[in-house]
Amino acid sequence: MGAATTGDAVNAQGNPEVCARILAMLDEAGVAYRATDHGIVTSSEAAAELRGTDLKIGGKSLLLKADDGFHVVAFSAATRMKSRLFRRAIGSRRLRFATPEELAQLTGLVPGCVPPFGRPILPFTLHADRALVENDHIAFTPGVRTRSIVMESAAWARLAKPQLGDFTEPA
Secondary structure (H helix, E strand, O other): OOOOOOOOOOOOOEOHHHHHHHHHHHHHOOOOEEEEEOOOOOOHHHHHHHHOOOHHHEEEEEEEEEOOEEEEEEEEOOEEEOHHHHHHHHOOOOEEEOOHHHHHHHHOOOOOOOOOOOOOOOOOEEEEEHHHHHOOEEEEOOOEOOEEEEEEHHHHHHHHOOEEEOOEEEO
16 A cells, blocks of 8 residues: 555655556546646645646645544635534544654655545545535645646546535635
């Protein structure tokens, strides 16, 4: 799966194997997408400007730890996730961000490059806010901080198969 193991150095740019698996999935499905290579960006706003896209199509993804384990959650970069609503949606009492160490150990990723994919790309359930899927397109980092993908949201949802919910508010 490409996850880092104890003693392995985590690539500061992310996990190229995760990126390759996403691109292979898109290519095998015959899905149209635009891949852009760029320098590291440190905010969703900077990524949107670099890609030439509206902030609202930016797919912000996080690895979260709930009562029953880890979950990937994706939502529009123009919104804010409401932890209370997400906890309620998954029936969890507690919720926290995965630590950078947990993220690296479980996925080989670093903060800022978690892609909006769960199984089979990442070994977790994927949840997406409904507003993200309602956009015409989605833009995201595919596991490396120096590349972006822009594609139709409907094609992404068909491949990623997220569990949809309503757990954000405008930023």
